[in-house]
Amino acid sequence: MTVTAQRPTATARPVRRHDPARRPTRWVPTVLLLVGALYCLAPVLWVAIAATKGPSELFSTFSFWPSFHGGFQYNVTNLLDFRDGVFLKWALNSLLYAGVGSVLSVAVSTLAGYALAKYDFAGRELIFMTILAGVLVPQITLAVPQYLLMSELDLVNSYWSVLLPSIISPYGIYLSRIYAASVVSDDMLEAGRIDGAGEYRLAWKVGLPPMVPGMVTLLLLQFVAIWNNFLLPYIMISDDGRFPMTVGLFTMLNQGASQPALYSLVVMGVFLSVLPLVALFLFLQRYWRLDLVSGGVKG
Amino acid sequence: MVAATVRRRRPSRRGGPTPYVLMAPAVILLVLFLLVPIGYTVYLSLRANRVTGGGLGIRRETFVGLENYASVLTDSAYVDGLLRMLLYGLVVVPSMLGLALLFALLLDTPRVRLRAFSRIGIFLPYAVPGVIASLLWGFLYLPDVSPIRDAFELVGLPAPDFLAPGAVLFSVANIGVWGGVGFNMIVLFTALRGVPREMYDAARIDGAGEVQIALRVKVPLIMPAIIMTGIFAMISTLQVYTEPATLQPLTDTVSQTWVPLMTIYRDAFVNADIHSAAAASVVLALGTLAVSVAVLTLLQRRAFGRDR
Numbered sequence: 012m013t014v015t016a017q018r019p020t021a022t023a024r025p026v027r028r029h030d031p032a033r034r035p036t037r038w039v040p041t042v043l044l045l046v047g048a049l050y051c052l053a054p055v056l057w058v059a060i061a062a063t064k065g066p067s068e069l070f071s072t073f074s075f076w077p078s079f080h081g082g083f084q085y086n087v088t089n090l091l092d093f094r095d096g097v098f099l100k101w102a103l104n105s106l107l108y109a110g111v112g113s114v115l116s117v118a119v120s121t122l123a124g125y126a127l128a129k130y131d132f133a134g135r136e137l138i139f140m141t142i143l144a145g146v147l148v149p150q151i152t153l154a155v156p157q158y159l160l161m162s163e164l165d166l167v168n169s170y171w172s173v174l175l176p177s178i179i180s181p182y183g184i185y186l187s188r189i190y191a192a193s194v195v196s197d198d199m200l201e202a203g204r205i206d207g208a209g210e211y212r213l214a215w216k217v218g219l220p221p222m223v224p225g226m227v228t229l230l231l232l233q234f235v236a237i238w239n240n241f242l243l244p245y246i247m248i249s250d251d252g253r254f255p256m257t258v259g260l261f262t263m264l265n266q267g268a269s270q271p272a273l274y275s276l277v278v279m280g281v282f283l284s285v286l287p288l289v290a291l292f293l294f295l296q297r298y299w300r301l302d303l304v305s306g307g308v309k310g
Numbered sequence: 311m312v313a314a315t316v317r318r319r320r321p322s323r324r325g326g327p328t329p330y331v332l333m334a335p336a337v338i339l340l341v342l343f344l345l346v347p348i349g350y351t352v353y354l355s356l357r358a359n360r361v362t363g364g365g366l367g368i369r370r371e372t373f374v375g376l377e378n379y380a381s382v383l384t385d386s387a388y389v390d391g392l393l394r395m396l397l398y399g400l401v402v403v404p405s406m407l408g409l410a411l412l413f414a415l416l417l418d419t420p421r422v423r424l425r426a427f428s429r430i431g432i433f434l435p436y437a438v439p440g441v442i443a444s445l446l447w448g449f450l451y452l453p454d455v456s457p458i459r460d461a462f463e464l465v466g467l468p469a470p471d472f473l474a475p476g477a478v479l480f481s482v483a484n485i486g487v488w489g490g491v492g493f494n495m496i497v498l499f500t501a502l503r504g505v506p507r508e509m510y511d512a513a514r515i516d517g518a519g520e521v522q523i524a525l526r527v528k529v530p531l532i533m534p535a536i537i538m539t540g541i542f543a544m545i546s547t548l549q550v551y552t553e554p555a556t557l558q559p560l561t562d563t564v565s566q567t568w569v570p571l572m573t574i575y576r577d578a579f580v581n582a583d584i585h586s587a588a589a590a591s592v593v594l595a596l597g598t599l600a601v602s603v604a605v606l607t608l609l610q611r612r613a614f615g616r617d618r
Binding site: 235 | 326333342345419424439440442443492552587
């Protein structure tokens with residue numbers, strides 16, 4: 012697979028430097044890791060295999076063997092035809108919620124993080140404490156009052172009802188603040204001020220560039236968080252044309268309880284929904300600065 | 311931790327209105343989608359619909375004090391859900407973090423083969439949404455389609471029933487562990503990579519084996535990262551909803567009130583009893599807050615007391 016070809020060099024090189032004597036492979040750690048990888052990959056592998064099976068085969072044939080009787084094409088065409096192609100709409104909706112939501116969220120968090128890290132202003136501590144409390148309060152317990160608020164604003168069942176609450180991320184602001192404090196140079200800001208640069212210009216020219224790696228990481232974290240979110244859209248959206256993929260497949264599964272023929276389509280839907288995110292990760296994993304999450308960036 | 315860094319830093323400029331302008335979008339959204347909902351929840355939780363007007367049967371919303379809280383805390387379904395959630399957390403958090411730490415340490419061991427493959431493989435479930443993961447495992451658990459049961463039958467062993475009353479908690483916990491172990495592994499592995507290699511050389515010269523180095527040197531060095539991941543794992547565990555809610559249509563063993571959030575959802579959207587749902591939300595939020603703060607204080611004292 013492409014998995015192994017992706018980046019063998021980055022990890023292999025420093026290791027080789029450590030054991031010039033060509034001592035043997037450590038088998039126990041290698042095997043343990045492979046067992047872990049198998050545990051994590053097996054369900055995905057199973058769904059890829061099950062996706063090749065038509066509704067009559069899914070429940071009758073041996074599970075860990077693919078089928079070549081046209082089940083795959085049957086599932087794909089029927090899934091894409093399902094209720095006039097609603098599945099594709101769900102996919103696009105997920106992309107819209109996660110794409111727009113994460114970009115806006117990163118913008119808001121970066122501005123706030125920079126301000127919190129680089130300015131002394133009245134109310135800063137209060138705002139920061141609120142954000143910390145926000146990190147600890149389970150967001151999901153707020154879904155019910157957020158729903159009531161949205162219905163007051165007449166926004167329930169609109170794209171906004173999912174997008175707006177997704178933009179605010181206390182955790183994102185918290186990480187941005189730590190990151191800004193560690194990478195944006197106070198001396199350069201000071202020098203810029205002596206040269207008479209305006210504050211916004213400084214933020215744009217001095218503050219923003221070093222923060223970009225942190226912003227990319229945050230973007231990915233937020234994208235996945237919104238893409239994976241279930242309860243918020245489940246509560247807010249009732250029109251199935253605006254469902255994200257998670258809610259769409261969930262409602263399809265619920266229908267499957269009465270129409271078992273749908274199960275094979277759900278399996279195909281699960282398979283197709285996993286693919287793009289896996290591809291995104293394999294492609295983007297080198298841009299991650301996850302030391303941000305582990306607290307490795309010194310504040 | 312945070313307060314200390316704030317004070318240590320050199321005082322920067324005040325910047326006039328600039329910080330307020332930069333903060334404005336965040337503050338507006340925080341107020342709208344965090345503070346107002348919290349306030350509104352607390353308000354709703356203190357009120358209820360009561361029939362008033364001397365038997366004429368006019369339902370009016372009135373202030374009822376802590377009545378909703380009393381009924382929530384004496385509602386055996388909700389309390390059972392809370393206890394089940396705690397048990398779930400006791401299963402998920404240690405096994406997930408334990409496995410994540412184990413894999414991170416193994417990845418950081420010299421002379422391991424197929425490292426990149428294992429790392430990406432274990433990380434992959436992070437890209438799978440909770441609902442999809444639950445559907446996936448749901449199919450693996452479901453007696454009619456389960457390949458695991460097929461495998462058991464193939465070798466002539468009795469097939470396990472993953473959705474039996476005693477097993478279902480562990481089956482749900484398995485989905486949580488599966489989904490979370492990769493991300494936490496990567497975070498801990500990143501922390502390990504940040505440690506200068508020279509830190510281990512002294513131990514190696516002293517003849518320490520890799521296991522000893524891992525336990526005595528590496529684990530203490532990345533303790534702050536372990537605590538961070540632990541706290542976030544705990545918070546997300548206390549919000550468990552997706553996994554049991556997705557399994558629910560597949561089995562009768564997962565009730566409608568299996569975890570607190572399912573009860574809250576049912577009260578608010580099925581029974582249209584928004585006031586009970588609000589009180590139950592407040593109880594859950596306060597509980598989470600209390601547990602996180604307690605664990606954070608306890609762990610921080612232990613972890614950092616030793617080092618500094």
